[in-house]
Amino acid sequence: MPELPEVEAVRRILDRAMRGSRITRVELRRANLRRPFPAGFVNRLTGQVIEDVTRRGKYLLVRLRSGDTLLAHLGMSGSFRAASPSDEADAGSGSKARAHDHVVFELSSGTVVTFNDPRRFGVMDLVAVEGAATHDALDALGPEPLNAAFDAAVLARACAGKRVSLKVALLDQRIVAGVGNIYASEALHHARLSPRRRASTIATRAGAPRDAAVRLVTGIKAVLRKAIARKEQAYRGGRFRVYEREGQPCLRPRCPGTIRRITQAGRSTYYCPTCQR
DNA sequence: ACCTCGACCTGCAAGC
């Protein structure tokens, strides 16, 4: 479950479970995920105190008092679960091992945090103290979509000269960090923009961002905020406005359109050809 | 420099 809203939900769970605790033991149950674990992974984590858990795009950052930062990406199928000692007593699912558990962190509080990832597209890495929190993966990321600094002018500039479609541009983490396949479709529907439209067509004209860029920024922020709020209440209803709704009626008021599915860059895009231009 | 496509993995649902 890995776009910005899901990663943010995981971040909150991990921050509550890990902040202030010491890592007493790290168990690697295999040598790699998408890439090998970095040299010294276990040694540099064991014994360290966790400052907090933050997020950048789809990356989770577990910051240690030593200055090191553990970087984690969920890929397509990665997930974390945290089991406290009381969970164990309940004889519930607790921290019992499951298929595809690849990394286990035991904390001084007794809480056990487990990383599970069937497809192993996830990544874990360490950011060195010297690097002042720089890492190739993080350096390449575009703006955080929910920051005020991400506005129509910024998006328009990032799209300037891009020959790819708007949908493909939104998946490019250098343009905006954290949007993935679901929320790209959702944001474009919110903005009434066709996913097939060329990204460069929303770019700046005569120094001012076009209305389309304003709508797209608004759409991105709106769908991400709403998704984050929904997770918080563990409220499962609602689902999506277009994603996985092929053949069903468009939900925009008074729009008579039907949601279509097309393939772009090898991935499914859902949109309403009637109201999205 | 930009763009497209396949590769990397496992699991699940649908169709025969």
Add this chain to the structure above:
DNA sequence: TGCTTGCAGGTCGAGG
């Protein structure tokens, strides 16, 4: 029931 196919919320590198 068992097989095959296609699809899945993400990158990343090769090659045009």
